[in-house]
Amino acid sequence: MIQNNDFDVPKIVIVGHVDHGKSSFIGRLLYDIGEIQKEKFGELKKASKKRGEEFEFAFLLDALQDERDQGITIDTTRIFFKTKKRKYVFIDAPGHKEFIRNMITGAASADIAILIVDVKDGIKQQTKKHSYLLKLLGIEKVITLYNKMDKISYSESKFLNIKAELDEFLSNIGIESYTSLPISSKKGDNIVSLSKNMRWYHGQSFVEILDGYKIQENNKSEFIRFPVQDIYKLGDKRVIVGRIESGKIKSGTKLIFLPSNESVYVKTLEVWPKAKKEYEVGDCIGITLSDEIFVDKGNMGSDLERPPKLTNRFESRVFWLSKSKILFNKKYLMKINTGEYEVSINKIKKIIDVESLTEKTKINVQKNDICEVVIHSSELIPMDDYSFNKSTSRFCLLDEKEIVAGGIVDIRNYPDQREYKDNFKQNIVPENYAVSEIDRSIRFNHRPGIVWLTGLSGAGKSTIAKNVEKRLFHKNINIFSLDGDNLRIGLNKNLNFSPEDRTENIRRTAEVANLFTKAGFIVLVSLISPYRSERKKARDIRPEIFREIYIEASVEVCSKRDVKGLYAKAIKGEIKNFTGISSPYEPPEMPNLVINTSRCSVEESVRKLEEYILKEFSF
Amino acid sequence: MHRNLRKLENESIYIFRQAYRSIPNVALLWSLGKDSNVMLWLAFKAFLGRIPFPLVHVDTGKKFKEMYSFRDKYVKKWKLNLIKGSCPSIEKVDSTLPPAARSAARKTEGLRKIIKEKNFRGIIAGIRRDEQGTRAKERIFSPRSDSGAWDIKNQPPEFWDQSNFNYPKSVHVRIHPLLGWTELDIWEYIKYEKIPVVDLYFSKNGKRYRSLGDEDITSPVKSSAKTIEEIIEELKVSKTSERSGRKMDHEEENVFERLRTKGYM
Numbered sequence: 001m002i003q004n005n006d007f008d009v010p011k012i013v014i015v016g017h018v019d020h021g022k023s024s025f026i027g028r029l030l031y032d033i034g035e036i037q038k039e040k041f042g043e044l045k046k047a048s049k050k051r052g053e054e055f056e057f058a059f060l061l062d063a064l065q066d067e068r069d070q071g072i073t074i075d076t077t078r079i080f081f082k083t084k085k086r087k088y089v090f091i092d093a094p095g096h097k098e099f100i101r102n103m104i105t106g107a108a109s110a111d112i113a114i115l116i117v118d119v120k121d122g123i124k125q126q127t128k129k130h131s132y133l134l135k136l137l138g139i140e141k142v143i144t145l146y147n148k149m150d151k152i153s154y155s156e157s158k159f160l161n162i163k164a165e166l167d168e169f170l171s172n173i174g175i176e177s178y179t180s181l182p183i184s185s186k187k188g189d190n191i192v193s194l195s196k197n198m199r200w201y202h203g204q205s206f207v208e209i210l211d212g213y214k215i216q217e218n219n220k221s222e223f224i225r226f227p228v229q230d231i232y233k234l235g236d237k238r239v240i241v242g243r244i245e246s247g248k249i250k251s252g253t254k255l256i257f258l259p260s261n262e263s264v265y266v267k268t269l270e271v272w273p274k275a276k277k278e279y280e281v282g283d284c285i286g287i288t289l290s291d292e293i294f295v296d297k298g299n300m301g302s303d304l305e306r307p308p309k310l311t312n313r314f315e316s317r318v319f320w321l322s323k324s325k326i327l328f329n330k331k332y333l334m335k336i337n338t339g340e341y342e343v344s345i346n347k348i349k350k351i352i353d354v355e356s357l358t359e360k361t362k363i364n365v366q367k368n369d370i371c372e373v374v375i376h377s378s379e380l381i382p383m384d385d386y387s388f389n390k391s392t393s394r395f396c397l398l399d400e401k402e403i404v405a406g407g408i409v410d411i412r413n414y415p416d417q418r419e420y421k422d423n424f425k426q427n428i429v430p431e432n433y434a435v436s437e438i439d440r441s442i443r444f445n446h447r448p449g450i451v452w453l454t455g456l457s458g459a460g461k462s463t464i465a466k467n468v469e470k471r472l473f474h475k476n477i478n479i480f481s482l483d484g485d486n487l488r489i490g491l492n493k494n495l496n497f498s499p500e501d502r503t504e505n506i507r508r509t510a511e512v513a514n515l516f517t518k519a520g521f522i523v524l525v526s527l528i529s530p531y532r533s534e535r536k537k538a539r540d541i542r543p544e545i546f547r548e549i550y551i552e553a554s555v556e557v558c559s560k561r562d563v564k565g566l567y568a569k570a571i572k573g574e575i576k577n578f579t580g581i582s583s584p585y586e587p588p589e590m591p592n593l594v595i596n597t598s599r600c601s602v603e604e605s606v607r608k609l610e611e612y613i614l615k616e617f618s619f
Numbered sequence: 620m621h622r623n624l625r626k627l628e629n630e631s632i633y634i635f636r637q638a639y640r641s642i643p644n645v646a647l648l649w650s651l652g653k654d655s656n657v658m659l660w661l662a663f664k665a666f667l668g669r670i671p672f673p674l675v676h677v678d679t680g681k682k683f684k685e686m687y688s689f690r691d692k693y694v695k696k697w698k699l700n701l702i703k704g705s706c707p708s709i710e711k712v713d714s715t716l717p718p719a720a721r722s723a724a725r726k727t728e729g730l731r732k733i734i735k736e737k738n739f740r741g742i743i744a745g746i747r748r749d750e751q752g753t754r755a756k757e758r759i760f761s762p763r764s765d766s767g768a769w770d771i772k773n774q775p776p777e778f779w780d781q782s783n784f785n786y787p788k789s790v791h792v793r794i795h796p797l798l799g800w801t802e803l804d805i806w807e808y809i810k811y812e813k814i815p816v817v818d819l820y821f822s823k824n825g826k827r828y829r830s831l832g833d834e835d836i837t838s839p840v841k842s843s844a845k846t847i848e849e850i851i852e853e854l855k856v857s858k859t860s861e862r863s864g865r866k867m868d869h870e871e872e873n874v875f876e877r878l879r880t881k882g883y884m
Contacts, residue, residue, distance in 0.1 A: 009623050034858075047872050080749045080801050089799075101776040105758070108778035137778075229633070230640045234667060243633055272668045282625075284632040286667060297640065321776060335781045396781040403776050403783050 009080075010215050013091045013110035013139075015103060015130035020118040021147045021185050026079060026090050027057030028185040032192045033207065035081040057185060085211040100368045101321045103130065104406065108137050111215050115142045115166075119159060119182070120151040123166055125355060132173055132354045132370060136319060136408065138390050141178045141216075142170070143209060149198065150184040156200045172357055179209050221246040224255065225308070225384070225392045226301035227337035232286065239270045239286040240295055242338065245391045247303060249287065250278040255301045257293065258382035259310055259544045261418055265290035292438040294447075298339030300382040300392075308382040308392060309411055310418040312543075315349070317372050318407030322399065325364040326373070331590065332404065334377070336395035341381055343397070344590055347374040373407075378590045380418075380543050385411050433518065440520030444478045447617045448517035448545060450510075451609075452538060454529045454588060455551030456580045457566055458558035460597040460605065461526035464551065467606040469524055472613065478520055482513055484527040497577040503534050510538035517545060522617055530585040547616060549609065550591035555580040557598045620811050627804055628661065631796040633780065634759055635665035638741055638794045639672070641784040645741035645794070646702070648730075648884065649674040651686045652831045653816045654745035654797055657805055659697075660814050661796060662743075670699070675742075677704040677729040681722075681833040689817045704733035713881075717870035719836040720878055727882045731767045734791055743794040744884045749801045750861055751868065753876045758782075759798055765789040767882025793884075802861050803854045810847045821845050830862050838864040 014022045030036050048055045079090040091106040107113070113134050117127055134142065144166060152158045159182050170177050181190060182198055183206065189195035191206045204212070224247030232239045249255075249266060256263040269275040270286030279285045289295070300308055320326070326345050334343045349372040351360040365371050386393040386408040393409040441447050453461040462483055469481040487509055488495065495501040506529050513523040529535050539546040558580065559567035570578035577583040593612050595605045620628070638645055647662060647670070649655050662670045676690065694701050706729035712721050734742065748755040758774050760782040775783050786792065797805075809816060819828045819839075826839035827850075840863060844850040862868050868875050875883075 008626060043869075043872070079755070102774070105774075105777050229636050232667065234669075239667065241636060243629065270667055272664050272666075282629050284629045284636070284665075333785075391779075394779050396779065398783055398785065400785065401783075403781070406776075406778055406781075 008111070008215060009087045009089055010111040010213070011089045011091060011109055012112045012114060012210075013107040013134075014114040014116060015107060015134065016116035017118070017121070017124035017126040017130075020116050020121065020124075020127070021058075022116055023058035024056060025116060025145065025147060025183070025185040025191075027059070028188055029191055029206070030079065030081055031057060032188055033081065033083060083207055083211055088210070100129070100133070100319075104133060104137065104319065104321075107134060107139070110137075110139065112210070112213055113139045113142045114145060116145045116147050117162065117166060118148050119146045119162055120148050122162060123169070127166070128169060129354045129368075131170060131175055132352075133319060135173050135175050136317060136370065138394075138408075140174065141176045143213070144170075144177050144180045145206070146180065146182045147185055149182045149189060150187050154182075154189075154197045156198075178213070179203065181206060181209065221389050223247055223306040223389070224249060224253070224301065224303040225337075225389060226255065226287075227339065227392070228257075228295055228297055228299045228301065229284075229338045230297055231295070234270075237270070237288055238292070239288055240301075241270075241284070241286040242301070243284045244279055244281055245337070246281055246389060248278055248280045249285065254304060255289075256304050256307050257295050258300045258302065258307060258418065259380045260294050260299065261310075262293040263304060264293050292436060292442075294438050294441075296447075298337070300337065300339070302382075307418070308384045308389075309414065309416040310380045310382055311411055311414050312377045312380050312417065313346075313374070314381075314383065314414055315372065315374055315410040316395075316407040317370065317410065318397070318405045320365045320367065320369045320371065320405045322402065322404035323367050324399070324404070325366075329589075330399070332397040332399060334375070334381075334395050334397055336381065336383060336409075337392055339381065341377045341379055342590065342592065343375050343377040345373050346376045349373060376590070378539065378543075378548065378592065383409050383411065385409060387412070437518060437520065444476075444520050445619065446477055446522065447619070448520050449522045449613070449617045450513045450517060450538075450542060450546045451522065451524050451549060451613060452513075452529070452535065452546065453524065453526045453549045453551050454535060454591075456553060456555060456558045456585055457528055457578070458561045458563060459551045459553040460595075460602070461528075461551045463602060464595065464597075464605050464609055465524040465526045467602070468609050468613065471606065471610055472522070475614075477522060477613075479522045479524065480516055481524040481526065482509060482516075484509070484525075487512075497583070499531075499577075502530070506534045506538055510541050513538075514541050517542060522613060528579050528585070530579045530583065532586045532589065535588065545617075547592040547612075548588055548590075549612075550588045550594045551605075552587070552594055552596045553598045621807075624804060624808055624811065627800055628664070628808070630799060631658075631661045632665040634794065634796040635662055635743075637780070637782075638743065638760070638792075638796075639666070641782075642741035642792055642794070644737075644739055645672050645743060646675045646737070646739045647672065647743040648745070649676050649690075649699075649701070650745070650831075650884075651676065651682065651690050651817065652745075653805055653809065653820060654747065654800075656814050656816055657800075657808055658743065658745040658797055659699075660812060673700045673702050673737075675702045675704055675730075675733055675739075677706060677726050677733060679706050679722075679725055679729070679833050681835055683817070683819055683831065683834050685817050685819050686831065689815075693815070702733065702737065704729050707732075716877070717867075717874060719866035720870055720874045722833060722836050723867045724878060724881070724883065726884075727767065727878065730884075731882060734767070735765075739791055740788075741792045741794055743796065745797045746795055746884055747797050747800050747802070747805075751875055753879050757793075757795055757798055759795050760784070761793040761795065762786050762790050763793055763882065765791075767791075769793075769880050769882065771880060803851065806847060806851050806854065810851065820850065822849075828864065830865055832865055832867075836866045838866070840864050 016022055044059050045055050081088055146159055163180050167177050183190045189197050193205050225245040226242050228240055229242040251266055253266045267288045267290045331342050334341045351369055351371040353360045384393045396403050397405040455461050465481045469479050472479045492505050495505050513525050516523045569575045570581040579585050595608055706725040712724045746754050758777050822842045822845045827842040828839045844853045
């Protein structure tokens with residue numbers, strides 16, 4: 001009788017160098033424990049005979065025609081099997097180095113890892129690479145199988161030599177070798193029962209080892225992590241759905257949501273057909289909140305005691321899966337938990353040579369390299385350090401076409417910017433607004449936002465802003481345009497164009513924009529705002545709704561247009577501190593959108609920005 | 620519910636929600652079999668008692684009459700938004716395929732047609748890894764070209780519940796929320812959740828259907844299992860494959876792979 005009812009079905013990944021016998025081992029195991037369906041075995045035996053080749057146990061797995069022809073495993077296969085004790089799923093990971101991405105796909109979800117080595121062939125490149133990747137994927141223990149013992153006449157001394165070598169490598173990368181077992185898949189030695197061919201081996205057979213293996217709970221953290229997967233409107237209820245990554249949630253649980261930094265109670269649990277009293281790690285649930293605060297897809301709910309850090313800069317160890325190199329000026333899409341962020345890679349700290357465990361000397365990465373990088377985002381991202389919570393600290397990076405990398409977060413040396421944000425309010429206690437932002441935005445049917453247009457004088461900021469304002473107003477969007485020149489007539493009358501005054505000009509404008517967002521508006525700000533640091537300060541007032549739009553046009557193009565005749569005056573020296581002529585302009589490093597007005601028509605530019613705003617701020 | 624089932628249920632709900640959030644215009648393939656009923660049930664769970672996208676039944680016109688009456692009953696009872704798709708006649712299908720597979724390939728064509736007509740970008744299908752070798756190789760989110768073809772040798776990576784959804788408009792994504800379930804899991808879940816299934820699964824005169832397809836290319840298997848409990852007991856000791864009654868799988872060695880790379884579920 002199988003006693004699987006109260007246990008998980010452990011997922012086993014088996015990794016190792018190409019041709020070291022992963023598939024053959026699985027085929028043999030399944031055959032020996034009587035798991036092969038008779039008809040399948042018969043069909044394959046018949047087919048091999050027809051082709052005039054010797055039957056191999058690997059054929060049972062390599063069900064794809066191609067794989068039988070080439071004799072290698074291309075993708076991960078899942079095979080279910082049961083021993084007397086419990087059920088398992090085998091993930092057969094390909095060893096060929098072209099297929100690392102498939103190996104990762106297989107291994108990322110494994111509970112038990114097996115590393116297989118051909119004792120005749122020895123420890124090879126992929127043996128080491130796979131071990132290293134296992135470690136990156138969060139696996140800290142492996143069962144090591146020393147295969148093809150029949151080919152070295154079951155020699156104990158040869159086995160011990162190679163075992164010593166592998167154990168040393170594994171301990172260097174922080175992986176524990178749980179058991180080392182000499183086997184032969186071909187002959188069936190030590191797989192289901194102990195073999196007479198290796199009387200010197202006094203351990204357990206593979207099946208006994210497997211059945212005795214205790215599965216680690218992958219997330220025991222008591223601190224709540226509840227990434228918001230989506231928001232469903234059910235009648236007049238706003239249900240926040242997500243999966244609990246750690247901790248427990250019930251009605252009355254107090255949560256803080258990041259990045260908005262607002263806290264709230266769980267009002268009800270929403271599960272169909274009927275909710276239980278309490279939910280825990282792994283459960284996909286819905287909740288409603290005691291107060292209508294602003295929560296969006298990708299936000300992170302957590303307990304108040306130990307929330308994740310909020311940061312826009314972090315280090316990471318990544319595996320690079322793409323053929324193209326890392327580009328520093330490129331925007332990648334980072335997916336972490338349920339959130340998506342635009343990021344750039346600022347620096348490659350080192351590329352790791354997996355064989356020697358030293359640093360590689362090359363400057364950029366190649367496909368399947370493992371490296372350490374510094375990543376920067378324009379938005380604040382809630383995240384944990386990998387050592388603190390595995391499931392909320394791993395991410396993937398995508399370019400326009402595909403997943404290019406996976407990585408784990410290292411923010412041990414980075415400050416929590418959430419605290420920083422709170423600190424400067426020290427002695428002023430703000431009065432709460434009587435009408436909350438969420439109530440306003442529900443009435444207006446869109447979220448508030450600051451859309452900050454930066455670029456040279458004459459690049460087209462005001463023209464685009466005016467047109468977009470008009471068009472969105474007619475689409476019932478509550479929108480207002482703040483123009484740098486207009487503000488200088490009133491509020492900023494006392495400011496000139498010195499660096500200090502420009503800074504103050506930007507600060508005031510950003511604060512006014514902020515007030516408008518509190519009233520539920522989407523604010524278009526057209527301001528040259530030439531310094532990166534000042535634009536960052538503007539962003540930091542409300543980073544979650546701030547979007548930087550670079551209206552790009554060269555000085556040549558702008559001075560040719562010269563609508564207001566200012567360039568002519570500046571060139572003659574009649575205007576001092578004129579951006580682009582006598583004062584610098586620092587283009588944004590990571591704008592949310594770039595509109596190049598020397599290439600796009602006004603109409604096109606307006607449409608681009610209009611679409612962007614609708615996409616970003618509608619519900 | 621025991622831990623394994625709860626884990627599978629949660630995984631499926633997560634996939635449903637991810638698909639609905641990330642892919643515009645999705646539809647759920649309802650083939651009326653046990654797996655797709657479980658899938659429907661899980662969709663109710665994921666979206667809290669409603670299904671916010673249409674169901675599609677690609678009708679070969681050759682299903683068992685019990686299946687059609689089951690469909691009509693539950694469309695009403697559960698207020699389902701069902702789109703019926705039709706399949707071309709057998710003459711229009713690849714004539715190099717063996718007869719039963721060729722018959723099954725009609726469904727591929729029917730599916731391709733309805734995807735194009737309705738401009739679906741995501742198709743949720745109830746296939747499982749333990750059913751068949753090539754299905755074992757599937758991704759949860761599996762992109763297909765506009766002809767529906769599956770590029771097995773070049774599948775995208777998928778890890779930590781993250782996938783790529785940014786594909787050109789000509790590509791649709793197959794979504795497989797049941798990929799990690801086994802036949803036994805399906806029956807245990809049906810039992811626990813009391814999910815209705817067609818009577819053909821239960822033994823009559825010493826035979827029952829273990830997998831349901833078109834009437835002319837599906838045979839019953841020997842079995843005395845008359846209840847869900849008996850089916851569960853039977854599966855725990857069974858050494859024959861679930862699809863042994865599906866003729867299309869056994870005509871030639873690689874025929875199922877050929878069907879699937881061309882767009883079959």
